Amino acid sequence: MAKENVVVIGGGPCGIEVARNLRDLGYTPILLEQQSELGGHLRLWDRLFPEGVEARKVLKELTGDLKGVKWFTDVNIESIEKSRKGYTVNVDTGMSFQTKALVVTTGFKLFPAENKQEYGYNIYERVITNADLEQYFHTRKDPRIQNPKTIGFVHCVGSRDEKACNRQCSKVCCATAVKQASEIKELFPDAIVYCFYMDLRLFGRSYEDMYLTAQRKYGVRFIRGRVSEVSEDIDGKLFVKAEDTLLGKPMKMKLDLLVLMTGILPGDSTKQLSEMLKIQTGEDGFFTPRDTILEPCMAKDGGLFMAGTCTGPKTIPETLSEARAAAIQVHKYLSK
Amino acid sequence: MRERFLIGFDPFVLPFLLGMAFVLTYCIIGLIRVVLQLSKADRRKLAASLFKPANAWKNLRDMFCDCLIHVKLWKRNPKLGYMHSSIAFGWFMLIVFGHIETFIFVPKKAGLFYYPIFFRYFMEMENYSLRGSFFFFIMDFFLLIVLSGILLAMFKRIRSRFFGMRRTTRLSITDRIGLYSLWAIFPLRWIAEGFTAGIAGGSFMTIPINLLLKNFMSNPENITVAWWLYSIALGTFMFALPFSRYMHIPAEILLIPMKNAGLKVYHPRKGFALAQIYTCPSCGVCIDACPMSASRQNLKDTTVYLVRQIKRNNARRMNAMTEKCLMCGKCQEVCQIALQSYDIRMKIRERATYNVGLKYDYLDSYKPEIGKAKVLYYAGCMSSLTPNTGRSIKKLLSAARISWTQMDEGGGVCCGRPLILAGRRQEAAAMIEKNTSIIESSGAQILLVSCAICYRVFKEEYKLKGIRVMHYTEYFNELMEEGRLKVNRGALRYAYHDPCDLGRGCGIYEEPREALSRVGIIAPAEKERALSVCCGGSVGSLTLDHEDRIPITQASVQNMLFSNPDRIVTACPLCMKTFSRYSPVKVVDFAEALCDGLEK
Amino acid sequence: MIDFGYTLSKSNTLKIENLDDSRFKALHKLEPDAYKCINCGSCTASCSAGVFTELSLRKILLSLQRGEEKDYINQLQSCMLCGKCMLVCPRGINTRHLILSISKIYNTVDR
Numbered sequence A: 001m002a003k004e005n006v007v008v009i010g011g012g013p014c015g016i017e018v019a020r021n022l023r024d025l026g027y028t029p030i031l032l033e034q035q036s037e038l039g040g041h042l043r044l045w046d047r048l049f050p051e052g053v054e055a056r057k058v059l060k061e062l063t064g065d066l067k068g069v070k071w072f073t074d075v076n077i078e079s080i081e082k083s084r085k086g087y088t089v090n091v092d093t094g095m096s097f098q099t100k101a102l103v104v105t106t107g108f109k110l111f112p113a114e115n116k117q118e119y120g121y122n123i124y125e126r127v128i129t130n131a132d133l134e135q136y137f138h139t140r141k142d143p144r145i146q147n148p149k150t151i152g153f154v155h156c157v158g159s160r161d162e163k164a165c166n167r168q169c170s171k172v173c174c175a176t177a178v179k180q181a182s183e184i185k186e187l188f189p190d191a192i193v194y195c196f197y198m199d200l201r202l203f204g205r206s207y208e209d210m211y212l213t214a215q216r217k218y219g220v221r222f223i224r225g226r227v228s229e230v231s232e233d234i235d236g237k238l239f240v241k242a243e244d245t246l247l248g249k250p251m252k253m254k255l256d257l258l259v260l261m262t263g264i265l266p267g268d269s270t271k272q273l274s275e276m277l278k279i280q281t282g283e284d285g286f287f288t289p290r291d292t293i294l295e296p297c298m299a300k301d302g303g304l305f306m307a308g309t310c311t312g313p314k315t316i317p318e319t320l321s322e323a324r325a326a327a328i329q330v331h332k333y334l335s336k
Numbered sequence B: 001m002r003e004r005f006l007i008g009f010d011p012f013v014l015p016f017l018l019g020m021a022f023v024l025t026y027c028i029i030g031l032i033r034v035v036l037q038l039s040k041a042d043r044r045k046l047a048a049s050l051f052k053p054a055n056a057w058k059n060l061r062d063m064f065c066d067c068l069i070h071v072k073l074w075k076r077n078p079k080l081g082y083m084h085s086s087i088a089f090g091w092f093m094l095i096v097f098g099h100i101e102t103f104i105f106v107p108k109k110a111g112l113f114y115y116p117i118f119f120r121y122f123m124e125m126e127n128y129s130l131r132g133s134f135f136f137f138i139m140d141f142f143l144l145i146v147l148s149g150i151l152l153a154m155f156k157r158i159r160s161r162f163f164g165m166r167r168t169t170r171l172s173i174t175d176r177i178g179l180y181s182l183w184a185i186f187p188l189r190w191i192a193e194g195f196t197a198g199i200a201g202g203s204f205m206t207i208p209i210n211l212l213l214k215n216f217m218s219n220p221e222n223i224t225v226a227w228w229l230y231s232i233a234l235g236t237f238m239f240a241l242p243f244s245r246y247m248h249i250p251a252e253i254l255l256i257p258m259k260n261a262g263l264k265v266y267h268p269r270k271g272f273a274l275a276q277i278y279t280c281p282s283c284g285v286c287i288d289a290c291p292m293s294a295s296r297q298n299l300k301d302t303t304v305y306l307v308r309q310i311k312r313n314n315a316r317r318m319n320a321m322t323e324k325c326l327m328c329g330k331c332q333e334v335c336q337i338a339l340q341s342y343d344i345r346m347k348i349r350e351r352a353t354y355n356v357g358l359k360y361d362y363l364d365s366y367k368p369e370i371g372k373a374k375v376l377y378y379a380g381c382m383s384s385l386t387p388n389t390g391r392s393i394k395k396l397l398s399a400a401r402i403s404w405t406q407m408d409e410g411g412g413v414c415c416g417r418p419l420i421l422a423g424r425r426q427e428a429a430a431m432i433e434k435n436t437s438i439i440e441s442s443g444a445q446i447l448l449v450s451c452a453i454c455y456r457v458f459k460e461e462y463k464l465k466g467i468r469v470m471h472y473t474e475y476f477n478e479l480m481e482e483g484r485l486k487v488n489r490g491a492l493r494y495a496y497h498d499p500c501d502l503g504r505g506c507g508i509y510e511e512p513r514e515a516l517s518r519v520g521i522i523a524p525a526e527k528e529r530a531l532s533v534c535c536g537g538s539v540g541s542l543t544l545d546h547e548d549r550i551p552i553t554q555a556s557v558q559n560m561l562f563s564n565p566d567r568i569v570t571a572c573p574l575c576m577k578t579f580s581r582y583s584p585v586k587v588v589d590f591a592e593a594l595c596d597g598l599e600k
Numbered sequence C: 001m002i003d004f005g006y007t008l009s010k011s012n013t014l015k016i017e018n019l020d021d022s023r024f025k026a027l028h029k030l031e032p033d034a035y036k037c038i039n040c041g042s043c044t045a046s047c048s049a050g051v052f053t054e055l056s057l058r059k060i061l062l063s064l065q066r067g068e069e070k071d072y073i074n075q076l077q078s079c080m081l082c083g084k085c086m087l088v089c090p091r092g093i094n095t096r097h098l099i100l101s102i103s104k105i106y107n108t109v110d111r
Helices: A013-024 A040-044 A055-064 A130-139 A173-187 A207-216 A268-277 A316-334 B011-037 B040-051 B053-069 B071-076 B078-105 B130-158 B173-200 B206-212 B214-218 B220-243 B245-260 B272-279 B285-289 B296-301 B303-312 B315-324 B330-334 B341-350 B361-365 B381-385 B387-399 B417-421 B425-442 B452-460 B472-481 B510-517 B546-563 B573-582 B590-595 C022-030 C042-046 C057-065 C073-078 C084-088 C095-105
Strands: A005-009 A028-032 A070-072 A077-083 A086-091 A096-099 A102-104 A108-110 A127-129 A150-157 A192-197 A221-224 A229-232 A238-244 A249-255 A257-262 A264-266 A304-306 B375-378 B404-406 B446-449 B468-471 B493-497 B567-570 B586-589
Touching (some): A005 A013, A013 A040, A102 A268, A130 A173, A173 A207, A238 A257, A238 C042, B053 B078, B071 B078, B130 B206, B173 B214, B173 B220, B173 B245, B214 B220, B296 B303, B361 B425, B381 B573, B381 C084, B387 B590, B417 B425, B452 B573, B468 B472, B472 B590, B493 B546, B546 B573, B567 B590, C042 C084, C057 C073, C073 C095, C084 C095
Parallel strands (some): A102 A304, A127 A257, A150 A192, A150 A257, A192 A221, B567 B586
């Protein structure tokens, strides 16, 4: 008997893990990815918190074993037809796939930092994002990073900000900031590193240790105050305005490098698919599952599953666990 | 023609007569009140303008065009224009010809108010004359005109969209009484004159009615009933008039000379403002125009309803509605009587009291060091949040080789407009004074301003001796015209948004468009220039919160996307910030757009 | 009394359970955003008047929430009402109306 097809949309860590598990459960997963490589945002990251595992190693683990998974890159979804038999997914390369169960793992996009003009990304020379910094950690090449002596990290850029049209916390940026602050201190031991935060939300196991190390070992200075605006002088030095809210004093400080911790927004294809498949989304734009506690991987429609960051910000391990859970749910659905 | 009755009176004229007497008394008392409320200077100004021939002529022309013909409504929507002018002008002509008839045929009765109105009842036709037939025809003709207007008015109540209006005003009870009695007057007149057409004569409208029910009609008892009804309708209308929107009919006659005399609003419900309040016809054109109408819940706070609350002197609602307003000035722009809602609201805001006063003595010691240059640039408070703007301006200035310096680098003194908008004009004087002294002692010739909000206050409230205040749209356009700033034309399509304070506030519409058309193609917005839609970010509104503003901004962005532009361009940092949150296309500042045309 | 060189100073402890918040409730009614602040300090950092004075809207609001009405209220006198704080507030608080409402309900303190 031929193995049954299951279409998975989105070839990031989540989609890959769903596909691998479905294969193990005896199906032929069809993994569709928009970009020219599998891996999603994991490809852009250098190390993962809390232990600093190399992102490439994780990605290699995930993509190293795709036997039995039919995967396609550089494909865009043209349309999806729903019938009683399931879904027909038509893609721009002319192919179309039949599936009884459809898994959506479209992930997230990072908040476009230039949308907060007051922080000066793409305007001032030495303002970069968390993604830029990860890239730098890997390549050690970025003209904007020239042996900085004072470095600032701005938490919550495009998160918890009504003016950025995103009220929600992006969950992972605080931990990322603490990780990156420590890493950059490792690279530039003489530098002074500041983290400007509103609330530090370090929620996971041993994340507190990471925080402690950043304080004790690396001497990262945590300032409770949100950066309100940034300016630049003729030498390219940055001036950052914030209030030290614990001391109750406004401060204006000179920095050589500013890192914007851009938050997590629903990916563009999340919006596209929500329209195509009439998947309910919340005010924040992420998919709303049938039941956020009991059935977080299932959409209202039978046969439609979702996992990973298309239902909200998540860490990599959380994403992978959800991917496995989704695979089980698909299996249960198809074996009925 | 001869009189039917020697006494020339019948009790049925009483409702009309009483109503007429009531309205006249009310209006005369109102007129005296309004005039007395004016300051001495204003009164003198008004009196002087009444006797100036040029002004007198203007008054007459305005009265004819606005009160009778409703020229502005014709421009807005011909159907709406016809509806109004047919009723107003038609009715006016009926009254005029009624009087002429009386004068010609029974000059001794011309002094009686009711005689020309009920002429057909009191007169009897002896024989056909050309002169008589002419009047029969004229009177029937204008009756037809009025009736057609009434028919349209009825239709408008059901389908306002047909007249280009999405929403119309919710009427008050007195408005309704006025409306229904007005609707009743002319059909009743038609019927009443139909009854007497056999005796007094008539033309193409009234004769057929008479012929239709010949026996019934010629019964004298029935005749009186019909005329009673006509008179009662007139009387009801007159009694309702002072308490309804129809007060605009007499009030506008007072308002026009006041406006032409150049009076200013000094109190929200006295003098000039009161005349305006009573002239508001509650047409509701301002409802659709108001940017707040993007949310249903705000409809009740539009200008037409504010006027109603001012009439009722409901202080709580008046304040709430005033504080909510974005002060974008669009309602004034579309208003048929140009009701100065902005000034009236300003005066309401200025009357609020606060326990915590404001003190700006700390500004005394502030003495910024400013270099000498021809152009002094004032960036304004918001500019530090839109660094691209400052950057682009500096790029353009250096490309044109202009000697310039900035007055508020690293933070300066606020221009004072946000404070004025909050009704605290007195307190704003301290800032105006401080900035004036900084600017005047700088030795600059041009004050360059990139914020529409600041620009308006510099223009309206500052008196800067020997210094030209220029918005950067004006200045850069001038530099380009003079050939000092050279740009290349690209293929980008720009949709230019007129910031409220720059467009409606200061009348600058052409310069930014001219300048932009040198670097790209202008993609018109659906509504622009004087009709441009506020971005929703205005500091004019005091109470609209963040959530309330979102639908306003979204509607405004939609308006800008009308011709599928590549960029939305604005010339105000506040619009820029507000738009960029919700726009699917890139929003850039005016200076940034001009930089697209600079050689890289 | 013998002067020992020190006096008993008033306790610094916040008496939160005896808090008379009637005025703050009135403020909340006038400006529903009064409880929305997360004390990020953006308003204070970007404040136009803050360049010249100690004005901190965050501190004023927090002290009023805690019933410490006299601590910072006078700072409000230097506000230019420019609206920059409204633009930077991540919670979308209508700060200008908040300031005007505080000015209506509370009084300046004579010192």
